[in-house]
Amino acid sequence: MEVIKTTSEMLEYTVSQRRSVGLVPTMGALHEGHLSLIRQSKSENVLSVCSIFVNPIQFNNPNDFAKYPNTLDNDMAMLENTGCDLVFAPSAKEMYQSLPLLKFDFGHLETVMEGAFRPGHFNGVAIVVSKLFHLTRPTVAYFGQKDLQQTLVVKRLVEDLGFPISLKICPTMREKDGLAMSSRNVRLTPALRSIAPILYQQLTLIRDGIQNRFAILDLKNKAMEVIEQLPTVKLEYLEIADAASLLPINDSYTGDVAICIAAYFDDVRLIDNIVFYKP
Ligand code: AMP
Secondary structure (H helix, E strand, O other): OOOOOOHHHHHHHHHHOOOOEEEEEEOOOOOHHHHHHHHHHHHHOOEEEEEEOOOHHHOOOHHHHHOOOOOHHHHHHHHHHHOOOEEEOOOHHHHOOOOOOOOOOOHHHHOOHHHHHOOOHHHHHHHHHHHHHHHHOOOEEEEEHHHHHHHHHHHHHHHHHOOOOEEEEEOOOEOOOOOEOOHHHHHOOHHHHHHOOHHHHHHHHHHHHHHOOOOHHHHHHHHHHHHHOOOOEEEEEEEEEEOOOOOEOOOOOOEEEEEEEEEEEOOEEEEEEEEEEEO
């Protein structure tokens, strides 16, 4: 009989008893960003599962939910071509026989940025991710850095509830002009699409400025000014924070920095971020 006394060994043991299953949770309208996660899963697991579910309980804005693109046939073809083994595409009724009562509280992680502007969002995310974990039983789950705050919330979820799953965070795939790939990009008019790369441009400008020891607040204000000049763009937030805790940083900070941004391009909400080390 074996005896295990540490949680890390217990997790390792549990995972080693199962065949490796990779899960890539998505809301569909797939693009190369999603496929990069599937490819990563395929290279590391016996079985790769992609879930496609536009989770109603993580949307605080009914218009955003109603207009979320649905391209299921195309998604299936893309997944088939990428060699995905299994697609889990449940209906909302299937996932929620009744509205969940459970409430998560992720503390500071859900009171800033996405959490501040999308009340209830991370509670909905945590519930759906937990359900997907229980239903598909992955050994590894793949998430994109594109949704940085989501990765931090899911990390805490896995840690706090002891899910026997390792998380892999994959880099953000971008269009040639720097725009982060997103399912919502298809909703941009040509005029909005042409200005959308401003988000990434400003993120990289701030990063370069910080690396060159310019004052963080000045860099932030300058970027906000540039974006707010655009009449069709409404900046929601631009935050420069510790990449793990999302707490604000000052000029003498050393460590991983996250610069996170969210803005509406007319009624299309886009987010982006970059993470880098500040010596
Ligand atoms: P979504 O369908 O937008 O909920 O995204 C499903 C997963 O794909 C999430 O883990 C996202 O972070 C990830 N993802 C979305 N866009 C990108 C991208 N441009 N590059 C890499 N991963 C992404």
